[in-house]
Amino acid sequence: SFGAERRGSLVLAFARINDRKIFRRTQIYTPDIVVVLNEDIPELIDIVDGLKTEGMVVLNSTKKPEQIILSKSINVGVVGATKIAQDILDEPITNTAMLGALVKSAGIISLENLEKGIYSVFNKRLGEKIARKNVEIARIAYNETIIGVSKAGKTYADLRPWRPTVDELPLGTILPKIVLQNGQKIGPGAAKRRKTGTWSKEKAVVNQEKCIGCLKCLFHCPEGTIYRNNGKVKVNNIYCKTCGICVSVCPVNAISIEEIEDYTEIII
Structure with missing residues (x-):
């Protein structure tokens, strides 16, 4: 799922992994693992909402696990994925770095198998040079990932959308805007921030x-x-x-x- 912006909006994606055929195609509401590619997202969204008690958060961050404050204390794997990608690709594209961190944190496959998979996909699509760079990124991220436990106590503002009541609807088709305490004007369906x-x-x-x-x-x-x-x-x-x-x-x-x-x- 993603926001209404045409480019650059937050994206929420889901993946199920099993050695048997998967028939369910719904969103995942109680995940085992949450992977966050942008370190600022936890400031906007409760990323551990629904995460199982024994679950794991894999976070792109330069902070140590014990410096991460979330809504509840949870297992965390952290890595400075942006810097790794920037140093090697000269672009802040963190996908393969986060795969390395995911494998280190959750242990779902071996690093060797991850490297083979990354090389196979990138070599076929973008050539050997890019493939080797992405393998290197994943390997470095794997080795630099630190695993620990986050702190609890972070709270989040109410971000439910505003929609007019029947009494608030004006005559005609134009709906009113409202002004929030911070001076921001929003309309129907707009979030509070x-x-x-x-x-x-x-x-x-x-x-x-x-x-x-x-x-x-x-x-x-x-x-x-x-x-x-x-x-x-x-x-x-x-x-x-x-x-x-x-x-x-x-x-x-x-x-x-x-x-x-x-x-x-x-x-x-």
Whole structure:
């Protein structure tokens, strides 16, 4: 399942593993293992909700297991997957690193079999060079994964969607917006907190001296986060997913993607 955003939204995927044929095709509500590729997701979502007591969380994080605070104390395997992927691929694509961490944390298959599987898939699709790099990523992540127990006590805000009651519905077809305590305006079906730019560890920056105002970035942005203000092109980084489309379409290389250290950098 995934959000309504056309690109860059949170994705929730499920997998069942068994040596017998699996007939069930539903979502998994009481998992044995939860794998989290983005270390900021536990700040937004209770990732251990429904997780079995003896279950395992595999988390992309630079913190130690005992520094991880979740809604309940649970077994945790942590690895700095983003850095590993960035160092080897020059891209923060953490999938194979997290596979290495998963195998180390849960022991569902051997590292050798994982490496064979990764090599087979990537070699067929992207060639031997990329295959070997991804095998290396998985191996490093496996060796660097630290297993421990998280702390408990984290609480989460009520994120249930707002929908108007019969009394709140206006005449006609236009539904009202409401304003939250933080000043955010939302409409029917919108969640109470949707600052989706916080999912990213990067931000898009426009070099105003280079920008020629062609607006190609504005028209190609899949999220509509680029706008003009007083003749200047700007990016609403609160909602930008840093997909990089604006960078690729800019004819004068006026837009760049930069890392952020703190979310105060994207508040506008």
